[in-house]
Amino acid sequence: MSNQPRRQGPPSGGPGGPKMVGKPVSVNKNTVKRLLSYFSNYKLHMILVFVFIITSAVASVMASLFLQTLIDGYVTPMLGANSSVGFSDLAMALVKMGCLYVCGALSGLFYSRIMASVSQGILKKIRDKMFAHMQTLPIKYFDSHNFGDTMSHYTNDTDSLRQMLAQSVPQAMSSIVTIVSVFFSMLRQSVWLTLIVIAFLFIIFKAMGFIGGKSSKYFVKQQKSVADVNSYIEEMVNGQKVVKVFCYEDKSKAEFDRRNNELFNNMRKANSYGNIVGPVMNNLGYILYVILAIVGGLLAIKSIPNLSLTAGINTLTLGTIASFLTLSRSFVQPISQVSQQINAIAMAMAGAERIFALIDEAPEADDGYVTLVNAKYDADGNITESEERTGQWAWKHPHSDGTLEYIPLKGNVVLDDVDFAYVEGKTVLHNVSLYAEPGQKVAFVGATGAGKTTITNLINRFYDIADGKIRYDGININKIKKADLRRSMGIVLQDVNLFTGTVMENIRYGKLDATDEECIAAAKLANADGFIRMLPQGYNTVLEGDGSGLSQGQRQLISIARAAVADPPVMILDEATSSIDTRTEAIVQSGMDALMKGRTVFVIAHRLSTVQNSDVIMVLEQGRIIERGSHEKLIAEKGKYYQLYTGAFELE
Ligand SMILES: Nc1ncnc2c1ncn2[C@@H]1O[C@H](COP(=O)(O)OP(=O)(O)O)[C@@H](O)[C@H]1O
Ligand SMILES: [Mg+2]
Known part of the structure; x- marks a missing residue:
């Protein structure tokens, strides 16, 4: 489980690195609950994932423990003079151990696969929900939220959510199961060696806390620099024309260089501290390994005559030491990972909160009950409602006394x-x-x-x-x-928005069931027909990038035609x-x-x-x-x- 998830958050070994102590991770309970509610369609999947996670963790612990049996039960006796244990027994044992490893690896593979599809399914649902809800929001919302922020809910926030669902959560679960089961297995093997491991972990945390604290300062700066550079790029791309017109290129480049330089410096500092974490962790791990081997060896050969501590506990076998060494490695690793995973989870939860905030935005209120219906006039001039399109409209006004009133649509x-x-x-x-x-x-x-x-x-x-x-x-x-x-009402605004699609489709936006003839008639009415026919594919010319291939006036004519088609x-x-x-x-x-x-x-x-x-x-x-x-x-x-x-x- 060493594949480090790619994410926009702290780089491995940043403050999100192996640092259990320190920064409290705040996670809103309601957000967790809501997120969990998205799993309701995946109950069976989740049960399977859970089973596989436990299987995978337990299998690897059992394989480590089996090492003891292997050595003490087969290898050591075989080295003895008149051994009753043969090679075939050893081979059988090896096969058993191999099976355990394979079983663990397969379980790991299965739960990753399942989680990948579950998380993608959940994200699809969330994106759908977000977009559908966004369509219901009042104009006021868009006044007070800029495009970049709204966009980042669909990109950054959902991506960190995906990282969390697909990787961090199952890995954290697996780490915790591993830590607990390894801890008890180690205790069972040797209380004293376990105490050494715990003491050593304490030292490691101190070291990591120190490094993490140093880098977290730069890490926060790095995040800010990234945002700075990004927003500057966005502004300059959008304002390219203005940049060129005012010959602002050099100035713009200089400003970019400044921001980019700052980003470089902060990233370098954040990562140079962050990059120490891995090697330090590894080397401390090796030192622990050596210490355990020496102490274990001493205990095993009972060569500490004056050490009363060893009384009664100096019964370590070679197999116990070997399996303990393996266990200790699979103990330290998940501990250093679990803090990273918790940080990734906290970050994703922050993203989830932003997503839910969007979903919770009050939709545009609509208490209206008067509707627009197709109207038909009978011989006496009374209005009746019609299913078909009559070309005439009326307001259908239900009154509180139960009566219905039809009022012709006039435009007063x-x-x-x-x-x-x-x-x-x-x-x-x-x-x-x-x-x-x-x-x-x-x-x-x-x-x-x-x-x-x-x-x-x-x-x-x-x-x-x-x-x-x-x-x-x-x-x-x-x-x-x-x-x-x-x-x-038909509305033609100064700012024209054309959508990706043909000219015809853009005109039809005004009335979705308009025929081609109606669209062309509307274009003629707006005097747009002439230039549209001159376009390479006429009405079937595909417009892209808000109709950037057209002049401002031509775009306006299309928008007038669009209003006209609604009639x-x-x-x-x-x-x-x-x-x-x-x-x-x-x-x-x-x-x-x-x-x-x-x-x-x-x-x-x-x-x-x-x-x-x-x-x-x-x-x-x-x-x-x-x-x-x-x-x-x-x-x-x-x-x-x-x-x-x-x-x-x-x-x-
Ligand atoms: N979305 C908005 N939020 C806050 N104030 C606005 C908003 N839109 C316009 N205003 C303010 O309302 C006033 C009238 O604007 P507007 O009706 O657009 O003027 P115009 O006559 O140029 O069309 C202006 O002072 C403007 O600053
Ligand atoms: Mg105006």
């Missing part, structure tokens, strides 16, 4: 005195009231940070409002099931055209106009030319609507909008 949105804060105490929106009749186009203009995006975040309930009401077709949006609410009554366009140049925008604009026709549209735009034809323009300043009205009205008022408008004119 009303905000009534809404206050909102992302962070408690820092109100971002103050008393925002507005209404949008179905088919109306409402524009938000205002400086960066005024709260335009925030309003749209509230309408689709990425966040919940602190005070006030938002109604959708007369229904409080808190009563509407979130998925249905969002299904009824929702409400559209939110948040700076959707700001990354498109003015000439392309003119082309897109006609597509956008087609897209907006007959829908309630909330549009946020940088260029005021895009919003001029809106039914109403809201001017926001620091979370308050300070002006509202049509373009003409606002111009005539000569207020903030007028300033912005004339300012924008000068810019263009």
Whole structure:
């Protein structure tokens, strides 16, 4: 069991090295319990593993003990003059001993194999659970947890868990069984020699504690340096363009060298101490071996005349000494390993705690009970629910008195005195009231940070409002099931996310059951059809790396087509055209106009030319609507909008 598990934690012989004393290992009981619950499907496997672990440990102890029988019962008598023991007896005994070793080795092999498949199964389950749960988390979670941290739950944390499940736990169990059984076997062989072993172990621990303490300081530094270097690499890779544009290469390299150097120094120090551990341990082990051999030999040949201690215990045979020597080696080894394993386990438990913390994150709450259904109108104009796609939608609103009400989906949105804060105490929106009749186009203009995006975040309930009401077709949006609410809106954001897949698949994201024809029609509506057909494989061109082969504007057009294919009554366009140049925008604009026709549209735009034809323009300043009205009205008022408008004119 000398195969050292590869892991990101302490290198062998670090503070995780042979150091039983010192740093207390804290393991949360609940985490252990939860982890154990994942084993529930593997009860039989675990029983087998347990049996094999015990078999393997006991077999190796028995083989060591058998050495005594072998020597005292066969070899020594055979050396005698008139021996009744023949070679065939010895051969039989050797075969028996061989069987014990083979049995131990096979058991070791079996439990490793079983644990490997059990741990992979458990990890698969955990990853599935984590990902499924992540999909239920509110946007708020992703605001406060960065990508790297979330990612590390899937990589580092699960990997240390795998190390623990597949290696550390079974090895620790095996070590403990071995230690206990060897200890009692040694005691049975010779109390005095056992005492020598214990005394020696005490010295070894002192030495290891000293070395471990020295290296643990550098080990902590090493971990920090690793993180430092990694995060720097990530930042620089992501910001390559900025690095190049500002000719920051040399500076960036210098900074990397500095961090890399620090990593080198800390790693060197941590490991130079750590690397002493192995040799020291080995050599001390040999010294112990020699001492045991000498003392054992002395005891055996009863040549300590004046030592009264030996009275009554000087009955050691050659076989006893040989088997004791073997036992002592298999005693020291697992003891030095078990502390490493415990450390690996503690580290994995920390990872498990982080994983469970993610799984425990409160999912996005949804108390909505009003759902969106396909609607059919009968001759009298009454709405009934339909299984098929009718192209018409209605809100199904069950009332507390047991009656059902169907309300046609129109796209009427009303905000009534809404206050909102992302962070408690820092109100971002103050008393925002507005209404949008179905088919109306409402524009938000205002400086960066005024709260335009925030309003749209509230309408689709990425966040919940602190005070006030938002109604959708007369229904409080808190009563509407979130998925249905969002299904009824199309959203085009400034930051486009395209997924790996064909252009067609990316457009179909808007409505998963859309036919190819519908997707192409949507692309035509968004004026994306032209450039898509110019792509090497047209609609079947595979996009990779967030559509990095496309221009910003082309990516935006695809995202507009994606919103169009859903054909929702409400559209939110948040700076959707700001990354498109003015000439392309003119082309897109006609597509956008087609897209907006007959829908309630909330549009946020940088260029005021895009919003001029809106039914109403809201001017926001620091979370308050300070002006509202049509373009003409606002111009005539000569207020903030007028300033912005004339300012924008000068810019263009
Ligand atoms: N996720 C967030 N967490 C905390 N504050 C935020 C968050 N998003 C935006 N804000 C803050 O809310 C204010 C309004 O932002 P936003 O609505 O995005 O402005 P914009 O009008 O440019 O779209 C800003 O002061 C911004 O700092
Ligand atoms: Mg914004």
